[in-house]
Amino acid sequence: MTQLLTRATRRSRYLFDWEAGDCLAAYQQSLAANSGQAATFSRAATATGLDAAGATRTFAHSEPNFEWDDLDGDGILTPTLLLGTSDRLYLDYNGRPALRTWYVEMNDKTATAAGSTRIIEIGNSGAATGFLNIRRSATGFDAVHDNGDGTAVTATVTVTIASGDRVELRLVVASTGAITLAVTKNNATEVVGSATGVNTFAAAWNQARISIGCDYAGANRATQGIHRVREAVGTQTRDYMRVG
Amino acid sequence: MATTGVLYLNDRDVGSDWSLNVAAINGFPGGLGGMTRDVALNEDAQAGPVLDPRRIRIRPKTAEIRGYIDAASVAAAITALDGLRALFAEGPVAVRSVYAPDRYCLAHLLSHDGVAVAPAVLNGQVEITLSLMVPDGVAFRLEPDGYALSTARTACPVGTAFSFPALTINGNGGSLTNPLVTLRDAGGQTVQTMGFTIVLAANDYLRVDSARGAIDKSVAGTVTDGMSLWTSGDFPIIRPGDASVEAGGYATVELTASAGTTKGGISYLRRYL
Numbered sequence A: 001m002t003q004l005l006t007r008a009t010r011r012s013r014y015l016f017d018w019e020a021g022d023c024l025a026a027y028q029q030s031l032a033a034n035s036g037q038a039a040t041f042s043r044a045a046t047a048t049g050l051d052a053a054g055a056t057r058t059f060a061h062s063e064p065n066f067e068w069d070d071l072d073g074d075g076i077l078t079p080t081l082l083l084g085t086s087d088r089l090y091l092d093y094n095g096r097p098a099l100r101t102w103y104v105e106m107n108d109k110t111a112t113a114a115g116s117t118r119i120i121e122i123g124n125s126g127a128a129t130g131f132l133n134i135r136r137s138a139t140g141f142d143a144v145h146d147n148g149d150g151t152a153v154t155a156t157v158t159v160t161i162a163s164g165d166r167v168e169l170r171l172v173v174a175s176t177g178a179i180t181l182a183v184t185k186n187n188a189t190e191v192v193g194s195a196t197g198v199n200t201f202a203a204a205w206n207q208a209r210i211s212i213g214c215d216y217a218g219a220n221r222a223t224q225g226i227h228r229v230r231e232a233v234g235t236q237t238r239d240y241m242r243v244g
Numbered sequence B: 001m002a003t004t005g006v007l008y009l010n011d012r013d014v015g016s017d018w019s020l021n022v023a024a025i026n027g028f029p030g031g032l033g034g035m036t037r038d039v040a041l042n043e044d045a046q047a048g049p050v051l052d053p054r055r056i057r058i059r060p061k062t063a064e065i066r067g068y069i070d071a072a073s074v075a076a077a078i079t080a081l082d083g084l085r086a087l088f089a090e091g092p093v094a095v096r097s098v099y100a101p102d103r104y105c106l107a108h109l110l111s112h113d114g115v116a117v118a119p120a121v122l123n124g125q126v127e128i129t130l131s132l133m134v135p136d137g138v139a140f141r142l143e144p145d146g147y148a149l150s151t152a153r154t155a156c157p158v159g160t161a162f163s164f165p166a167l168t169i170n171g172n173g174g175s176l177t178n179p180l181v182t183l184r185d186a187g188g189q190t191v192q193t194m195g196f197t198i199v200l201a202a203n204d205y206l207r208v209d210s211a212r213g214a215i216d217k218s219v220a221g222t223v224t225d226g227m228s229l230w231t232s233g234d235f236p237i238i239r240p241g242d243a244s245v246e247a248g249g250y251a252t253v254e255l256t257a258s259a260g261t262t263k264g265g266i267s268y269l270r271r272y273l
Helices: A020-025 A238-242 B014-018 B074-090
Strands: A016-019 A039-043 A047-050 A056-059 A066-069 A078-083 A087-092 A100-108 A117-122 A131-137 A140-146 A152-158 A165-173 A179-185 A209-212 A224-233 B007-009 B020-026 B039-044 B048-056 B061-070 B093-097 B103-115 B125-134 B139-141 B145-149 B154-156 B166-170 B180-184 B190-196 B204-209 B214-219 B222-225 B230-233 B251-256 B264-268
Touching (some): A020 A224, A047 A066, A100 A117, A100 A131, A152 A179, A165 A238, B007 B014, B007 B020, B014 B020, B014 B074, B074 B125, B180 B230
Antiparallel strands (some): A016 A224, A047 A056, A087 A209, A100 A165, A140 A152, A165 A179, B154 B251, B166 B204, B166 B264
């Protein structure tokens, strides 16, 4: 019988900090966030991805599907959680995302943009009580803040994406509810979209869930390799959000 | 102006973020800096002192970062000093250096000493010593490894310390009877097996975690304890002694079964003394 092995763990400086590689390195294959939020995952099918040697690996029903890519060109293959059209992942999220910066790093697997598939979405009951999301759009990416009273604002960034591109998304949410989306492709100059108008937050923001790769109901799923999702307080730069 | 690209704390460059010129990085494992390794020698009366890998004990290590903050003003130096201290306030910090950029270790701050020496301080220069403890005693590779398993021998690259893998064994859309994990050294000799008595159905998989010493069984997403399914052998451990690190020859893992097509995976984090 082998000995139990413990390992020091590092507390994240972010309010929300989820990373695929840390899920594997945590010695428990948990999809919980570094910042502590519990995860729920399901996939009612087998799936395949590329392992760290470039070989095809089959993942069982309900088993998270990790795929290794040289995401940042450093020669070290980086694991991403490959979320397909059968996968569903969501984590606890308690708070009102005002005056926040969201950051997503991913391997875009969508050669042709497909409508409004979700990258992330905060919310668990739809437009009735508001939601915030980032979506893959036909022309790049957009983000929506719906405050629950029938008013929504949409921020857009037009960018041409090829399958396999490393994409970094940064969404700044002002205290007024206005949002600004920025996109970086393959470590090039960040393209910052225009800020939307003010959209006052719902008085009762009661959205206890962040969904990754799908919407709050598990719909609008896309095939994306998600490496990292973070949330920080205030307006933060891309360089700030990149480091731990 | 401080030199950059030498030392990173939580991925932040101490040169660019806190104007810290690094003078010494001592005591970190994994070749991050000057290394102190705790290796017990096996005193053999006939062969003399020999290194016995079974007697290597990994203990928490103390480490040190020394340097001086070269800021533009006294105020900027104090801000940088506070920034460095605040970084350690939340517990372990990931330390990475130019000497082994693909590795990191987690370190606690034991004590700090920032000496503002006049008249240099008037120019924003502060000598600083950070005394740290590395509780794991090892460094880790930046990214974990993960490989598919089948009846073929899958090579498992290893660091300079043992790695404790997690394996999954899949029902694979059909059924799999009595799977057996076999670990071989770089020469092909069997060094460890682990067997299970079970028929895995189409939507089932086993998760074998060598670090925790735990086995879970997932049936269409419902996870239960699977320790009773383990009927032979022991948890596999990826060991440098079973590999030839210099020659790139590594231990291999394969998955066989009494019946059914074997598919699964292995993932682990390389560790470095």
